[in-house]
Amino acid sequence: MSMAMMSDAPKARATGKPLLAVRGVETFYGSIRALKGVDLDVNQGEIVTVIGANGAGKSTLMMTIFGNPRARSGTITYDGKDITKLPSHQIARMAIAQSPEGRRIFGRMTVYENLQMGASINKFATFNEDLERMFAIFPRLKERAQQRGGTLSGGEQQMLAIARALMSRPRLLMLDEPSLGLAPLIVKMIFQVIKEQNEKEGLTVFLVEQNAYHALKLAHRGYVMVNGEITMSGTGKELLAKPEIQSAYLEGGH
Known part of the structure; x- marks a missing residue:
């Protein structure tokens, strides 16, 4: 980034x-x-x-x-x-995609699973391509892909919230x-x-x-x-x- x-x-x-x-x-x-x-x-x-x-x-x-x-x-x-x-x-x-105040990620889900939730809006049509794009934008998320969202730092959670929104290609x-x-x-x-x-x-x-x-x-x-x-x-x-x-x-x- x-x-x-x-x-x-x-x-x-x-x-x-x-x-x-x-x-x-x-x-x-x-x-x-x-x-x-x-x-x-x-x-x-x-x-x-x-x-x-x-x-x-x-x-x-x-x-x-x-x-x-x-x-x-x-x-x-x-x-x-x-x-x-x-x-x-x-x-x-x-x-239209929203990244709400306070992040509101799914804390018990992994980073990968949170990104899946974002992609579900357009039925995973371009999931693999978009996943790689998010990992390129936010390399930290790639490092944390299998980590639960609730254990991320505040900055990492904000990255995840934005990436999750972008996964729907708004x-x-x-x-x-x-x-x-x-x-x-x-x-x-x-x-x-x-x-x-x-x-x-x-x-x-x-x-x-x-x-x-x-x-x-x-x-x-x-x-x-x-x-x-x-x-x-x-x-x-x-x-x-x-x-x-x-x-x-x-x-x-x-």
Whole structure:
């Protein structure tokens, strides 16, 4: 896996056609309105990030897109199809893969078995080829192939969670806090992999992150979420340069 530092200006592959469109989405937990009319687009070939403090609603947005919890109002469109009311298992079969917050790998299964679970979405059609590709991207997983997921380090578990998602050959990869709890060197490795998959494979990536510096440096475009609302948007470079973003999210974050 390349350890090269990420460039400040990622190469845009975006076509301008929204692959994922969120319009006026509201999500509730009981009587609490967690998302308050969220609008955003993720275009084909882009890396798009949503940044915000803990509790801003970022993970709720990610889970709502994937069907659990359901949006109470608004629409979520993927590749021109309304997926707002679809169950999560049907969404997963539409070439959307999610690496959830906290990794959520199968701790009692081996690394190999976890990767099998990811490949089951497309019925193991290209399993051997994809397995070798994941082992090339994450050599550590090849070394740990027969080790139980629950015995891996936090960084190795995050590698496994991303590799498991990639085993289904998604068009859209959704990542929820991939840097959470990881050492800085591992964070750089994870974000480099995301960048390479976007540039080399044309993978569209939707990322929610507390680590605003790394997320905005990586992303073509970003949104800022505060208390369940999108308050600001722009290119990653534009948002990094804004004084209000620097003071709220980047102090000491470099």
